Amino acid sequence: DLYVDLLRWNEWFAQHRMNDSGALCWGSEEIPVRYGNRWESEGVHDRYGAALESGLDNSPMYDDMDFDPERNIMLLADVGLMGLYILDCRSLIELAQIVGCDEVIPELNARKETVEHAMMTLWDDEFGLFLNKDLRDGSLSRRISPTNFYSLHADCVTETQKRRMMDEHFYNPEEFWGDYIMPTIARKDPAYPDQNYWRGRIWAPTNYLAYIAMKHAGLTKECADFAAKSEDLLLREWRLHGHVHENYNGTTGMGCDVGNSDKFYHWGGLLAYIAIDHAASAEE
Secondary structure, eight states, X not given: OOHHHHHHHHHHHHHHSBOTTSOBOOBOOOOOOOSOOGGGTTTTTSHHHHHHHHTOTTOGGGTTOOEETXXXXXXXXXXXXXXXXXXXXXXXXXXHHHHTOGGGHHHHHHHHHHHHXXXXXXXXXXXXXXXXEETTTOOBOOOOOGXXXXXXXXXXXXXXXXHHHIIIIITOTTTTOSSSOOBSSOTXXXXXXXXXXXXXXXXXXXXXXXXXXXXXTTOHHHHHHHHHHHHHHHHHHHHHHSOBOSOBOTTTOOSTTSTTSOSBOGGGGHHHHHHHHHHHHHHO
């Protein structure tokens, strides 16, 4: 029942969010105002709307970016989106085999390979990470988040690149490593002290998506460390207050330190799921 709609969604992103190089950008379309809801007009067809489409509403990665109203996109080739799109193509290929729609597999493979090729152009060999690209001037952005690790979904990432990403960034205490991980912007970023939503706090969905990318890349030790840290983060508030939070402080691991972190939020459970998944994988 869902496969056809999921395939159409994949096709839509290729048509509306992919540029000629195969890179993908977040965007926002013009929509009619029908109900008078604020979100029918606030942030629609502008940079903020494109940031909202990412789910990382106020992420510093999107500060000061421009929006192209003709193409309906933020002018930033986004590593996170591209990694998720590669995962989407791979998942749809598996689903196509299950439901007997093998005729679409070559097209899905082609789109996957196009985005993987574009991803490789975003590698910064000096910095040791795949970086978002400012399409205004072609520069690579060093404002980094867990979404940069979604690049590990690309099958063409080399073992050397994987090692540098882990040693120079994942395990770097000035960026993502620490008592509690992974903050949604690097610890050394000027926005990290804000600890407001996607400006430095830890979110279970970005942890989970980075974890499954690392798992796909075969980074067994790193996945074990990630699982242990995610479990510790979840259990800190749970043991104190019985809370499973929407997001957590990147330094203290607490969720109750702010008013905009729901105390019992469904996706907080992904922190436990990471630990469960890793334990199950280790037994196989």
